[in-house]
Each structure stands twice: as structure tokens, then as C-alpha cells.
Amino acid sequence: MYFSLVFSSIYFFYVGFVICTNATKKIKNLFCLAPLFFISAFRYQVGIDFNSYVNYYFDVISGSDTYMGASFSWIAKFGHFLGFNQQLLFIIYSFLFILFIYLSINEIFKKITYSNEMLYLIIILFYSFLFYMSLNQIRSSLSSSIILYAILSEKRIKSICFVLLAVFFHSGSIIALPFVLFYKKINQKLLIISFITVIFIAFSGLLSHLLISAIELFGGRFLVYVNSSYFSPKVGFEALYTTCVLCVLFLITTYFSFSIKDSRYNIFIKIIYFYLIIKAISIDVLIFGRLGDMLKPMVVFSIVVLFIAYIDLIKKINNIHQLILGFFILLLFSISILNTVLGSNIIANEAGNDFSYDYKFNFCIIGEVCPK
Structure with missing residues (x-):
């Protein structure tokens, strides 16, 4: 140590x-x-x-x-x-x-x-x-x-x-x-609406049902995961904690998106929204949590970039x-x-x-x- x-x-x-x-x-x-x-x-x-x-x-x-x-x-x-x-x-x-x-x-x-x-x-x-x-x-x-x-x-x-x-x-x-x-064609408002929609239906089991149906229809190597824990939902405190964290990050990102008007920062805002959507799906389908982790470095760097951009904005105020x-x-x-x-x-x-x-x-x- x-x-x-x-x-x-x-x-x-x-x-x-x-x-x-x-x-x-x-x-x-x-x-x-x-x-x-x-x-x-x-x-x-x-x-x-x-x-x-x-x-x-x-x-x-x-x-x-x-x-x-x-x-x-x-x-x-x-x-x-x-x-x-x-x-x-x-x-x-x-x-x-x-x-x-x-x-x-x-x-x-x-x-x-x-x-x-x-x-x-x-x-x-x-x-x-x-x-x-x-x-x-x-x-x-x-x-x-x-x-x-x-x-x-x-x-x-x-x-x-x-x-x-x-x-x-x-x-x-x-x-x-x-x-x-x-991502260049996707509007930020569409990503916002998508996240809100997914977070509301994630507890219904609908997402996992649709995904399993699609996998069973097309087959492939992912069939082995269908009946495993990878397709089980989060429950109890874990589900509540994940939801709260995602919603807080969503509100912060949305605040940044409305505060920072420079188009150079759009990619950083959009990737966070995309990550939040993937993580929201993981409330119903656990494997999306691990898939979302593939985007974690980009999200971490994006948070820093947006944070500094916001700091630069408030420099002009106090x-x-x-x-x-x-x-x-x-x-x-x-x-x-x-x-x-x-x-x-x-x-x-x-x-x-x-x-x-x-x-x-x-x-x-x-x-x-x-x-x-």
C-alpha cells in the first residue's frame, strides 16, 4: 500500500x-x-x-x-x-x-x-x-x-x-x-427525450423483453446470454442508486448544454447523453452496464472539458x-x-x-x- x-x-x-x-x-x-x-x-x-x-x-x-x-x-x-x-x-x-x-x-x-x-x-x-x-x-x-x-x-x-x-x-x-x-445527425433534444423515456420504462421489463425477442429472432452467439444473469434487472437499492446517479448527471449535463453555446463542445455533451441512455438500459438489462463502461473514458474526459468551459464562462462574472x-x-x-x-x-x-x-x-x- x-x-x-x-x-x-x-x-x-x-x-x-x-x-x-x-x-x-x-x-x-x-x-x-x-x-x-x-x-x-x-x-x-x-x-x-x-x-x-x-x-x-x-x-x-x-x-x-x-x-x-x-x-x-x-x-x-x-x-x-x-x-x-x-x-x-x-x-x-x-x-x-x-x-x-x-x-x-x-x-x-x-x-x-x-x-x-x-x-x-x-x-x-x-x-x-x-x-x-x-x-x-x-x-x-x-x-x-x-x-x-x-x-x-x-x-x-x-x-x-x-x-x-x-x-x-x-x-x-x-x-x-x-x-x-x-452523432452528427442526432439532435441533443432527441437524446434528452430518449434518456427520459428509457429511465421511465426501465423498471417495466419491456426493454429486456424486446431485446431478448430480437436476439431469439436473429440468433447468433448472444443466445447464450439470454437466460444468464447478464439479462437480469437491477433490483432494490442498486437500481435506486443507479437511477439517482444517472438523473443527477443528466441534470448537470443538461445545465451545461444550455449554458455552453459553443458548438465545439457538442460532441462532449452528446456522448454523455448517449452514455446515460446505455446506463439507463442497464437498469433492466445488466449487460448494458458493462457495454456502457466502454464509453467511460470519453465521458470522464467530456466532464472535465465541459467543467473547464463552464469555469471560463463564470470567470466573466466573478x-x-x-x-x-x-x-x-x-x-x-x-x-x-x-x-x-x-x-x-x-x-x-x-x-x-x-x-x-x-x-x-x-x-x-x-x-x-x-x-x-
């Missing part, structure tokens, strides 16, 4: 120091993300799913069948063919994940005006909410970062190609294709923006430290009840591992 705690504390100041230098915005972005690649790529037995991926790796190279898909198998076999051990798997996934986050942040500043505050908040929000999640479910994390870049690219053919690349790593990435194809910005950074720091102390997404819950865990590294990528 102590390594993670010290790293998180130092990282907040490190990012601030890098951003305050006279380097170009791309160099700042690169140096801010580089330490995250290092502690992700060479981690050992860090992440709830770490040992599962190691087992899948050995299954692949032994010729056993896995459900991990062709991309995972190719990476595992490629590394083994070159003489590397299982650590290369995490190095490759970490490199690609950080690479697409880096490219996506650069794309953001092609659309809107760069500011040090914006870059700082994007990096810190990414670290606090998304980075440690990427230590688990490495396939979906990589796919979500590719989707982020695909959406921000905006050029339709390029975006479609990168969504298909994301699908190659995780089939659930297909959820982003409708947005990439049609000086309270400095207080709001400071409070927001302090809140992010507190959340990051709390996640670190609890071992959130770092270790299994049952192993972390005493709040003590090790963040190990392995730098031996050829032959036997030698964790430190």
Missing part, C-alpha cells in the same frame, strides 16, 4: 510541475503519462484479474481454448515465440492503453483551446478514476481507450476503422458504432472560479488517496480487509519472472 500511497501523493505534484514548464503541450502530455505506463507495464500480481490473465496466457501457449479472443491469443503467442514470458502481455496492453489515451488528449486540444488547467484536470481525473481500473479487465480497458480516440477523431472513415480495431480487442466495443455513425477549481482538485486528490488506501482495483477485496497489500514489480521479461 505504501508505494501506491506515496506514488499518488507525488504524482499530483509531479503533473503540476510538468505542466508548469515551458515544454509543448504534447511533451507535457507525454511526460505526465509516462510514469503511469511504467507502473502498469511492469506490475506483478497487481490487479484483481492479474493471475487470471497469467493463467489464460499459459492456456493459450499450451494450445487450450479460451474465450479471450484472437487478439489476446496473438499477443500471447507472439511474445512466447520471441522468448518473452507473460510479463510482455501486460507491457503490450499497457503501452497501447497509454498510447491511445495520449493520442486522445492531443485530439481534445485540436478541438478546443489549450490551457494548463484543462490538461492538469484531464490527467488527474484519468489517474483517479480510470488508471487503476485499467489494471483489471485489460482487454476492455484497451478497447475503451481506442473508442475514445475513435470518437474524438470525428472523421467518419477513420473513426469506424478504430472502432473496428477496438472490437478486435473486445467485442463489446461495437456499442460505440451507432454513435460514431450518427472570481469564485478559483475556489471551485481548487475544491475540485482537492476532491480528486482525496478520492485518489482513498482508492489507494482501500486497494480499489489493485487487490481482491478479501485480501485487502486489513488495508495492507504489496505493489510488486517484475523487470525480468525473458525467462523466469523475478518479482521485487
Whole structure:
């Protein structure tokens, strides 16, 4: 735990120091993300799913069948063919994940005006909410970062190609294709009406009934999920909590959409609405919750962009923006430290009840591992 705690504390100041230098915005972005690649790529037995991926790796190279898909198998076999051990798997996934986050942040500043505050908040929000999640479910994390870049690219053919690349790593990435194809033609009011409609009928069971009927009609590989827990609804407090969170985020997004008139921010507003609709469907059909997570990086970055845009608006009214910005950074720091102390997404819950865990590294990528 102590390594993670010290790293998180130092990282907040490190990012601030890098951003305050006279380097170009791309160099700042690169140096801010580089330490995250290092502690992700060479981690050992860090992440709830770490040992599962190691087992899948050995299954692949032994010729056993896995459900991990062709991309995972190719990476595992490629590394083994070159003489590397299982650590290369995490190095490759970490490199690609950080690479697409880096490219996506650069794309953001092609659309809107760069500011040090914006870059700082994007990096810190990414670290606090998304980075440690990427230590688990490495396939979906990589796919979500590719989707982020695909959406921000905006050029339709390029975006479609990168969504298909994301699908190659995780089939659930297909959820982003409708947005990439049609978001320019979809009116924000239609998205607002769609969310309100879905949130009202989500408790009726109608959505799951229609979806199951469509799957049974067309068949395909998703038939295996129809009678599983993936198609069950959320119940009790979980359903109520999800509804409340979605409605609060919906109201905040709607407020931003009416306050920020600049058309450059439309894509950020629309993707949040689209995400909210997918998450609202998950109240009735659980699997849409995981599909919606594919859009989470884009939503997190969009919230930062809209937040800073709104701060810029109220600068013209009073000086309270400095207080709001400071409070927001302090809140992010507190959340990051709390996640670190609890071992959130770092270790299994049952192993972390005493709040003590090790963040190990392995730098031996050829032959036997030698964790430190």
C-alpha cells in the first residue's frame, strides 16, 4: 500500500510541475503519462484479474481454448515465440492503453483551446478514476481507450476503422458504432427525450423483453446470454442508486448544454447523453452496464472539458472560479488517496480487509519472472 500511497501523493505534484514548464503541450502530455505506463507495464500480481490473465496466457501457449479472443491469443503467442514470458502481455496492453489515451488528449486540444488547467484536470481525473481500473479487465480497458480516440477523431472513415480495431480487442466495443455513425445527425433534444423515456420504462421489463425477442429472432452467439444473469434487472437499492446517479448527471449535463453555446463542445455533451441512455438500459438489462463502461473514458474526459468551459464562462462574472477549481482538485486528490488506501482495483477485496497489500514489480521479461 505504501508505494501506491506515496506514488499518488507525488504524482499530483509531479503533473503540476510538468505542466508548469515551458515544454509543448504534447511533451507535457507525454511526460505526465509516462510514469503511469511504467507502473502498469511492469506490475506483478497487481490487479484483481492479474493471475487470471497469467493463467489464460499459459492456456493459450499450451494450445487450450479460451474465450479471450484472437487478439489476446496473438499477443500471447507472439511474445512466447520471441522468448518473452507473460510479463510482455501486460507491457503490450499497457503501452497501447497509454498510447491511445495520449493520442486522445492531443485530439481534445485540436478541438478546443489549450490551457494548463484543462490538461492538469484531464490527467488527474484519468489517474483517479480510470488508471487503476485499467489494471483489471485489460482487454476492455484497451478497447475503451481506442473508442475514445475513435470518437474524438470525428472523421467518419477513420473513426469506424478504430472502432473496428477496438472490437478486435473486445467485442463489446461495437456499442460505440451507432454513435460514431450518427452523432452528427442526432439532435441533443432527441437524446434528452430518449434518456427520459428509457429511465421511465426501465423498471417495466419491456426493454429486456424486446431485446431478448430480437436476439431469439436473429440468433447468433448472444443466445447464450439470454437466460444468464447478464439479462437480469437491477433490483432494490442498486437500481435506486443507479437511477439517482444517472438523473443527477443528466441534470448537470443538461445545465451545461444550455449554458455552453459553443458548438465545439457538442460532441462532449452528446456522448454523455448517449452514455446515460446505455446506463439507463442497464437498469433492466445488466449487460448494458458493462457495454456502457466502454464509453467511460470519453465521458470522464467530456466532464472535465465541459467543467473547464463552464469555469471560463463564470470567470466573466466573478472570481469564485478559483475556489471551485481548487475544491475540485482537492476532491480528486482525496478520492485518489482513498482508492489507494482501500486497494480499489489493485487487490481482491478479501485480501485487502486489513488495508495492507504489496505493489510488486517484475523487470525480468525473458525467462523466469523475478518479482521485487
